[in-house]
Amino acid sequence: MDLFTYKLQPGDRLLLCTDGLSGVVTDDKILQFVLTQSDVQACADGLGQLALDAGSKDNVSCIVIEVSEAR
Numbered sequence: 001m002d003l004f005t006y007k008l009q010p011g012d013r014l015l016l017c018t019d020g021l022s023g024v025v026t027d028d029k030i031l032q033f034v035l036t037q038s039d040v041q042a043c044a045d046g047l048g049q050l051a052l053d054a055g056s057k058d059n060v061s062c063i064v065i066e067v068s069e070a071r
Helices: 027-036 040-053
Strands: 013-017 062-066
Touching: 013 027, 013 040, 027 040, 040 062
Parallel strands: none
Antiparallel strands: 013 062
């Protein structure tokens, strides 16, 4: 099990994904795509499609979480 701790600010986004995305699409392309999307659901859907378009042969799962307020 991996455990990471980050200090998040409102507007930050977290991407949880399988290697069907991260093993196929470069980090730079993923970042650029995430930065252009305003809706998190459309972002997650689009990342999945990006992986499929890049030829991913593995399952692709993507969750995008946007921080709405700091605690």
